[in-house]
Amino acid sequence: MVTYFADIFNGLISLFVGMGITFKEFFSPTVTVSYPYETLTMCDKYRGHVELIENEEGKPNCVVCGLCEKACPSNCISLAGEKPEGEKRKVLTKYILDFTRCSLCGSCVESCNFNALTFSKEYNLASTRKEDFIFDLLKRLEDRNK
Amino acid sequence: MSLTLLNVIVAVVIAIGFAALNAAYLVWAERRGAARIQRRPGPNINGPFGLLQPPLDGIKLMAKQLTIPGGADKVLFIAAPVLAMFPAIMSFVTIPFSESIVAKNMNVGVLMIFAFASMGGMSLVFAGWSSRNKYAMMSSVRAVSQAVAYEIPMLITTITVVMIAGSMDLMEIVHQQAGSILHWNIFPLLGNSHNILMPMSFLIFFTCTLAETNRAPFDLGEAESELVAGFHTEYGSMGFGLFFMGEYANIVIGSCMTTVLFLGGWNAPLPFLSFIPGVFWFLLKLYLLIATFIWIRWTFPRTTIYGLLNLSWKILIPLSLFNLLFTAGLIKVF
Amino acid sequence: MNSPIELQPDETFVLNVGPQHPATHGVLRVKMEMNGEYIVNAETVIGYIHRMHEKMGETKTYPQFLMNLSRMDYLGALGYSHGHVLVVEKAAGIEVPERAEYIRAIMVELNRIASHLFWFGAFVMDLGGFSPLMYALQDREYILDMLEAVTGSRLTYCYFRFGGLYNDIDDEFIAAARSFIPRMRKSLKKYDKLVTGNVIFRKRLEGIAPLSKEMCRKYGASSAVARGSGINFDVRKNEPYSVYPEFDFDVPVFHECDSLARYNVRMAEMEQSLRIIEQGLDKLPDGPIMPAKKPKLIKPPAGDYYQAVETARGSFGIRLVSDGGKIPYRLKLRSPTYSNMHLFDEACRGMMIMDALAFMGSLDLVIPEIDR
Numbered sequence: 144m145v146t147y148f149a150d151i152f153n154g155l156i157s158l159f160v161g162m163g164i165t166f167k168e169f170f171s172p173t174v175t176v177s178y179p180y181e182t183l184t185m186c187d188k189y190r191g192h193v194e195l196i197e198n199e200e201g202k203p204n205c206v207v208c209g210l211c212e213k214a215c216p217s218n219c220i221s222l223a224g225e226k227p228e229g230e231k232r233k234v235l236t237k238y239i240l241d242f243t244r245c246s247l248c249g250s251c252v253e254s255c256n257f258n259a260l261t262f263s264k265e266y267n268l269a270s271t272r273k274e275d276f277i278f279d280l281l282k283r284l285e286d287r288n289k
Numbered sequence: 290m291s292l293t294l295l296n297v298i299v300a301v302v303i304a305i306g307f308a309a310l311n312a313a314y315l316v317w318a319e320r321r322g323a324a325r326i327q328r329r330p331g332p333n334i335n336g337p338f339g340l341l342q343p344p345l346d347g348i349k350l351m352a353k354q355l356t357i358p359g360g361a362d363k364v365l366f367i368a369a370p371v372l373a374m375f376p377a378i379m380s381f382v383t384i385p386f387s388e389s390i391v392a393k394n395m396n397v398g399v400l401m402i403f404a405f406a407s408m409g410g411m412s413l414v415f416a417g418w419s420s421r422n423k424y425a426m427m428s429s430v431r432a433v434s435q436a437v438a439y440e441i442p443m444l445i446t447t448i449t450v451v452m453i454a455g456s457m458d459l460m461e462i463v464h465q466q467a468g469s470i471l472h473w474n475i476f477p478l479l480g481n482s483h484n485i486l487m488p489m490s491f492l493i494f495f496t497c498t499l500a501e502t503n504r505a506p507f508d509l510g511e512a513e514s515e516l517v518a519g520f521h522t523e524y525g526s527m528g529f530g531l532f533f534m535g536e537y538a539n540i541v542i543g544s545c546m547t548t549v550l551f552l553g554g555w556n557a558p559l560p561f562l563s564f565i566p567g568v569f570w571f572l573l574k575l576y577l578l579i580a581t582f583i584w585i586r587w588t589f590p591r592t593t594i595y596g597l598l599n600l601s602w603k604i605l606i607p608l609s610l611f612n613l614l615f616t617a618g619l620i621k622v623f
Numbered sequence: 624m625n626s627p628i629e630l631q632p633d634e635t636f637v638l639n640v641g642p643q644h645p646a647t648h649g650v651l652r653v654k655m656e657m658n659g660e661y662i663v664n665a666e667t668v669i670g671y672i673h674r675m676h677e678k679m680g681e682t683k684t685y686p687q688f689l690m691n692l693s694r695m696d697y698l699g700a701l702g703y704s705h706g707h708v709l710v711v712e713k714a715a716g717i718e719v720p721e722r723a724e725y726i727r728a729i730m731v732e733l734n735r736i737a738s739h740l741f742w743f744g745a746f747v748m749d750l751g752g753f754s755p756l757m758y759a760l761q762d763r764e765y766i767l768d769m770l771e772a773v774t775g776s777r778l779t780y781c782y783f784r785f786g787g788l789y790n791d792i793d794d795e796f797i798a799a800a801r802s803f804i805p806r807m808r809k810s811l812k813k814y815d816k817l818v819t820g821n822v823i824f825r826k827r828l829e830g831i832a833p834l835s836k837e838m839c840r841k842y843g844a845s846s847a848v849a850r851g852s853g854i855n856f857d858v859r860k861n862e863p864y865s866v867y868p869e870f871d872f873d874v875p876v877f878h879e880c881d882s883l884a885r886y887n888v889r890m891a892e893m894e895q896s897l898r899i900i901e902q903g904l905d906k907l908p909d910g911p912i913m914p915a916k917k918p919k920l921i922k923p924p925a926g927d928y929y930q931a932v933e934t935a936r937g938s939f940g941i942r943l944v945s946d947g948g949k950i951p952y953r954l955k956l957r958s959p960t961y962s963n964m965h966l967f968d969e970a971c972r973g974m975m976i977m978d979a980l981a982f983m984g985s986l987d988l989v990i991p992e993i994d995r
Contacts, residue, residue, distance in 0.1 A: 151604060154822030155492075158589070164817045165326050165588045165754060174761055175329045188790060190775035216687035248690035248781040249789065262775065327757035423636070427660070505751065506823055589823050591751030593977050594660075596826050 190247045191263040193240060195280050201288045203281065205259035207233040211251035217244040220251060235281060242268075242276040300392035304381040311541050312534040313343040315579065322583040353526040358421055361523070365419035370524065370531035372412035376405035377538035384545045385460050387555040387567035398459040399447060402546060403440075406501065409539065410436040413510065413520055416532075420523040429520035431594050432510030435500060438598055439507075442605040443497035446490045449613050450474055450550045452620060453484075463554030473553035484619055486612050491551045493609050495578075498543035500597070502536060505586040507597055544578040552578075635663050638976075642671050648983065649990025653967075660975050665968050673994040680954030685711055685785065685921040688954070693779040695956070696992040699738035701731045702934030704783045706941045709864060710930035711785050714923035714943055722910040723787035724866040729800070729903040730770065730782070732896040736807065737766040738935035739893050746886070746984040747818055750827055755818055762810050769799045785921055787913035800904060804897050811893060819890065828883040832970050832982035835880060843962040845937035847892070848986060850876045851884035858933035869906065870899045882985040889987070922949050936960050936987055960986075961993045 176183055185191075195203040207224030219241045224233035252260045270276065317332070317339065324331030332339030357366055383398040385391040395401060410433060417429020453474065454462040466473045475491045500507040510520055521532045548554060552574050555567030592600070640653040650671035656664040676691050683691075692707045693700035705727060712719060740763045744756035767777045773792050774782040782789050818824055839849045849856055857874040859867045875891035877884035925947040931940040937959025944953040963986050971979040 157820045157822045161588050161817050161821050162584060164813060165584060168328060168754075168758070169322075169325050169584075171328055173325075173328050173330050174764075177330070186772045186775075188772065188775040214686070216683055216690060246690050246694075246779070246781075247776065249775075250686060250690075253789070323753075327754050328761065329757065508751075587754050588817070589752055589821065590747060590827060592823055593827060593975070596823075 185264045185266060189262065189264050189266070190249065191265040192242050192245060192247070192278060193251060193260045193280070194263040195235075195238065195284045196259055196261050197284060197288065203235050203238075203259060203284055204257050205235045205238070205255075206257050207235055208257070210254045210256070211260060214250040214254040216248060216250065217246060219245045238280040240278045240280055242278055243273060297393060301382055304384075304392045305378050308378045308381045308538050308541065309534070312537040313347065315537040315540065316346070316533070317343050318579075319583050319586075322580065323587045326584070326587045347530065350526055350530040355526045355528060356523075358523050361421045362419040365415045366523075367528075369412045369415035369419065370528045370535070372415060373409060373535035374531050374538060376408045377535060377542050380405045380542050381545075383459060384542075384549065385463060385554065386571050390568055391460065394458070394460050396456070396458045399451060399457040399462075402542070403444065403447070406539075406542070407440065409535075410440075412535075416524070417520040420520075422523055425520050425522045428510055432503060432520055435503075435507065435509065435594075435597055438601040439497045439500035439605075442493050442601065442609040443501065445606070445609040445613055446494045446497070447550065449490055449609070449616050452613075452616060459549050459554075463549055463556065466553040467556050468560070470553070470558035473551065473556070475551045484612070484616050486615060487551075489608060490612050491547075493605050493612075494547060494551065496600075496605065498540075498547060499582065499585065500601070502539040502543055504536075504540065504582060506589040506592050508586075508591060509594055509597065540579060540582055541575070544575050544582070547578055548574045634658055648988050651964075651988065651990045651993075655976070655979075657976070662971050662974055662976065662979055665971050665979070667964060667968055669964075669990065669993050671994065672991050674991075676995045677954060677956060680951055680956075682950065684949050685923075685951070688951075689784070690779070690781045693781060694991070695958070695995055696934070696936060696960075696989050697778050698741055698989055699734055699935035700778065700780055701727075701734040701782065702932055703939055704780065705731050705865070706930055706932040706934075706939050708783045708785055709932065710928050710941050710943050711921065711923065713930060714926065714928045714945055715785070715918065715921055716923075717786045717918065718914050719786055720911050720914060721866070721908050723912045725903050725907050726788060726792055726912070727783060728866050728870070729900055729907075730773075732899045732903070733766050733770065733800070735935045736893050736896050737763045737770075739889050740766075742889065742935075742987045743814065743818075746987075747824075749984045750824065750981060752818070752824070755814065758810070758813070758817075762807060765799075765803050765806070769796060769803065772796060772799075784913070786917050787911070791912050797904060797907075800900060804901055807893075807897055811890065814890070819887075825883065827981055828886060828985070829881060831882045831978050832974065832985070833880045834966060834970055838966065838970070842966050844966060845959050845962065846933070846935070846987075847885045847888040848937070848963045848966065850874070850888045852880040853878040856938075858931050858938045862931060864930065864932060870902050872898050872902075882982055885985045920949055922947060931957075934959065936989065936992065937963060956995055958992050958995060960988050960990075964988050964993060 195205060197203055205222070205224075207222060209222070212220045212222060221237070221239045221241075222235065223237040224235045226233045247262075249262070252262065268276070320342070321331040321339065332342045335341040335345055357363060380402045382392040383395050383401055385394060413429050413432045413436065417426045417432070420426070450462065451457055454465050456462065470476065475487055499505075503510045521529060524532060548571060555571040557563045557565065557567075557570050635656045635658050638655045638657050640655060642650040642652045644651070652668040652671065654666045654668060655662050674694070676695060679691055680688055689704065689707070692703040695703055711717075740759040744759035747755040770780065771777050773790055773796050774780045775790075776782075834844075834848065834852050836852050836854055839852050839854055844852075845856065845858075853876060855874060855876045858864070860874055872895045875888050875895065877887050923943070923945045925945055928943045928945070929940060931938050933939075938957075939959055940957035942953070942955040942957070943951055944955075946952040967979075967983060967986065971982060974982070
């Protein structure tokens with residue numbers, strides 16, 4: 144008999160305690176960032192898709208060694224270069240990143256010994272066509288330098 | 290047309306308009322309230338503070354196709370949402386918003402409102418049965434057993450208040466709670482009841498209102514949604530809209546009844562504050578109760594069906610019966 | 624209160640709780656034979672998200688496989704990566720610097736808390752309370768921000784490498800972690816008052832789906848499912864690995880065997896993880912995060928290696944059979960949720976649907992991990 148009333152009473156108290164917590168939360172500030180009217184900045188080490196790094200003259204550091212292509216688990220990278228007359232190193236002519244297969248693992252960035260690749264901070268990529276996500280990184284580098 | 294008939298028609302139109310406007314904008318209030326509890330903004334894009342959201346939602350719902358499942362009972366299928374909305378709106382006719390603002394005061398006002406509320410239970414059966422969908426049927430069975438189980442303590446508590454007031458007329462009940470806050474039926478000291486257990490009756494009545502309107506934490510009928518969407522699964526477009534608005538109209542009716550029976554209607558809490566018109570106090574208490582409904586919904590999880598029925602049959606009914614006998618005894622003795 | 628009724632054999636119908644759930648378990652299909660409200664028989668059908676990770680393990684080289692582990696169980700990804708790097712280091716004999724070991728342990732424990740927070744929110748949402756989900760996700764955002772500042776990703780980290788880590792942590796991370804610990808403790812108290820003490824919630828979970836010890840042993844259950852039934856087994860204590868012997872923490876075990884016990888185990892585990900993080904931050908040594916002599920090509924000698932780690936979902940085992948080449952011969956992943964989930968088929972007989980779904984929530988299933 145006593146447990147009957149004790150149960151009811153304790154249950155009722157727990158309900159009021161719960162309601163007190165939501166009451167307090169009602170007056171707390173909202174934590175939402177109203178994207179797209181407000182945006183956040185990405186942290187330094189954020190992993191967007193990779194971009195080529197250029198040297199002082201605006202040419203990519205890449206020497207077309209092909210280590211990034213071999214390291215990639217998903218066969219996203221295809222690159223080609225040619226050796227111009229009288230130069231010691233190859234020059235990059237084509238660097239295609241297939242972002243539809245990329246998993247942002249970072250193997251390419253890690254495997255590069257010539258500091259040619261880094262992560263970008265692109266996060267709001269959206270398109271209706273798959274072809275928009277096959278990035279031509281050399282062209283993007285030239286567009287950036289214009 | 291005589292002036293009194295015109296009066297009555299205008300009053301009825303205003304009562305129905307009030308009910309419909311409330312039902313529409315309570316959706317907005319619920320979404321904003323729920324959002325603030327969860328620390329997010331809620332609708333704020335359509336119109337300032339999102340105030341245009343309900344009309345736009347209504348337009349969207351009306352633009353959708355009204356489908357009736359093949360093989361469903363057409364008459365019952367279309368009648369069910371109407372039957373959900375109709376009793377709540379009609380009950381507004383007798384509720385006294387203040388001394389002079391009442392569409393038509395009847396001397397059996399309490400009885401009429403509860404009669405209409407019972408009719409609302411029929412809409413659950415019609416919706417579940419006519420949908421020809423075994424899950425809708427299953428959940429409407431549950432909703433009906435919930436409605437029946439919770440009407441009983443509600444009526445017993447109302448009988449307690451009616452016994453104290455001596456009349457079923459809503460205006461009379463409110464008049465007897467005039468004075469100050471301590472004369473209201475919830476606080477027993479100076480009022481008519483002298484019954485220390487009246488707050489318990491208030492809590493029982495409030496819980497029954499929550500359960501009758503299928504509101505969380507008793508919302509098995511509609512949000513049982515782990516797999517079944519409840520008794521209004523097959524309704525789209527305005528059928529669903531009517532159920533939705535009917536639920537909010539029922540909430541407003543339930544809160545009105547709680548205010549009138551327990552919280553003193555349009556009476557001011559302290560005598561010197563009576564210069565503020567009564568309708569203001571009534572609306573203030575009404576909206577505080579509705580805010581509590583919203584607050585409770587977004588705090589607690591759902592009960593199970595047997596927990597819900599146990600609560601009613603094993604806890605609420607014995608306690609309310611005890612209070613009834615106790616009050617009867619006190620009235621006889623004192 | 625919840626005793627099953629007499630079942631007439633010809634009155635059952637089949638209810639298909641299809642691959643798409645309103646609840647957040649993933650793509651799991653459960654064919655339930657029902658008699659009115661009660662379940663007569665249930666059969667779980669998996670395989671809707673099978674992505675052939677084990678086959679990829681046989682065609683990719685060791686460094687190329689690192690990223691697959693995060694995709695298996697995306698909520699507690701670092702624990703799985705930890706198991707993988709440990710077994711390959713064991714096989715190839717790579718030494719890990721001490722600073723890297725401590726940082727790994729801190730990161731894994733942070734990830735465990737994030738996973739449990741998400742489970743908590745989704746579980747209470749299944750039961751009908753929508754607000755604790757938002758609070759739990761907000762706490763989880765702090766953890767994800769911290770991890771993002773160090774690793775660059777929020778959910779599918781590719782952070783551990785053979786021999787150490789990809790990036791070192793900086794002072795900002797340490798300060799953020801230290802300020803997170805008291806905040807999380809306050810939140811745990813809040814969840815206690817809002818959810819655990821709530822009478823409606825307790826009535827939903829007390830006595831539901833009791834799983835005896837024998838049944839847990841029969842199915843090989845681990846983590847909260849076993850510890851809620853009284854079996855005191857935690858891989859970090861019983862088969863210690865990495866730097867866990869240095870930490871002082873308890874393993875919560877409850878004996879009531881019902882859903883509330885499993886819930887309590889996970890909530891207590893969050894507190895223990897906070898203790899490990901505190902001790903890890905205090906004891907963090909300086910030093911390098913990758914070994915000085917790192918082999919260019921990982922080619923473990925031929926043999927059979929096994930490593931078990933304790934993840935948020937249970938005892939994750941990874942078995943590596945190497946033939947001396949640079950691609951594994953066989954990489955077997957033992958998924959804990961696979962064993963935990965099959966308890967559902969047997970234990971849910973005679974229950975009502977609402978209770979069965981609450982039981983499924985208390986098992987903490989993540990279907991991509993079952994299907995790999």
